[in-house]
Amino acid sequence: MKPxxxxxxxxxxxxxxxxxxxxxxxxxxxxxxxxxxxTWELLRRGYQATPGDACPRRYQVPAPPCHAVDLNQALxxxxxxxxxxxxxxxxxxxxxxxxxxxxxxxxxxxxxILVVAxxxxxxxxxxxxxxxxxxxxxxxxxxDEANGEGNCHPMTFPELRYVLHRNGFRVxxxxxxxxxxxxLLPLPVAPLVWAATRLLVLQQCRAPTxxxxxREVARQMTAFPLxxxxxxxxxxxxxx
Numbered sequence: 001m002k003p004x005x006x007x008x009x010x011x012x013x014x015x016x017x018x019x020x021x022x023x024x025x026x027x028x029x030x031x032x033x034x035x036x037x038x039t040w041e042l043l044r045r046g047y048q049a050t051p052g053d054a055c056p057r058r059y060q061v062p063a064p065p066c067h068a069v070d071l072n073q074a075l076x077x078x079x080x081x082x083x084x085x086x087x088x089x090x091x092x093x094x095x096x097x098x099x100x101x102x103x104x105x106x107x108x109x110x111x112x113i114l115v116v117a118x119x120x121x122x123x124x125x126x127x128x129x130x131x132x133x134x135x136x137x138x139x140x141x142x143x144d145e146a147n148g149e150g151n152c153h154p155m156t157f158p159e160l161r162y163v164l165h166r167n168g169f170r171v172x173x174x175x176x177x178x179x180x181x182x183x184l185l186p187l188p189v190a191p192l193v194w195a196a197t198r199l200l201v202l203q204q205c206r207a208p209t210x211x212x213x214x215r216e217v218a219r220q221m222t223a224f225p226l227x228x229x230x231x232x233x234x235x236x237x238x239x240x
Contacts, residue, residue, distance in 0.1 A: 003060035006034035011177040026083040036061035071100040084113040105168030124186035169236035176229025
């Protein structure tokens with residue numbers, strides 16, 4: 001029986017689409033794996049899935065066993081082990097996302113793929129909520145200071161891209177999981193946001209070494225998935 005998903009099933013479908021270029025039998029690390037719902041889907045598609053989570057007791061798949069994995073620490077796997085890795089709903093709960101990205105780069109083979117999914121705090125709906133309440137969408141409650149659980153790090157797309165590009169990856173594709181009707185309400189202001197974002201980014205990237213990346217960031221930040229998508233689902237490749 002399929003485990004109960006920790007993330008929206010549409011997020012899992014978007015992740016699997018990002019992995020569709022992998023050959024059958026490819027070794028894929030799923031961390032954090034939670035209940036194992038995505039691991040279960042990976043196994044069904046013929047991948048050699050390795051699950052890992054900080055709380056292995058949540059894992060519900062009979063086999064393979066779940067490894068104890070703390071993404072704030074070194075991963076318990078040798079270098080160049082996996083063809084791909086998935087970090088679904090992980091970056092926003094980590095104390096040190098850059099550490100996790102470096103470790104993913106280490107355990108992936110050259111040219112390996114990392115797929116990351118996390119709440120999209122850059123969509124216009126989330127920006128409006130922050131303006132009114134001081135909390136981004138999916139981060140609307142005060143942080144759990146007693147237990148240290150839940151979403152506590154609202155990572156923006158430029159920050160995520162920076163961490164990836166500084167630690168051995170290059171972003172290849174940026175998408176989303178779904179478009180909720182409520183997230184499309186700010187559609188009338190999209191042209192203004194599009195123009196303001198592009199103007200700001202391009203003004204700050206006048207140095208020759210920044211022009212190419214600046215144009216790319218401006219294009220990604222003003223694309224429909226980032227302006228209106230519920231989650232960011234992106235694929236990055238190792239450039240060892």
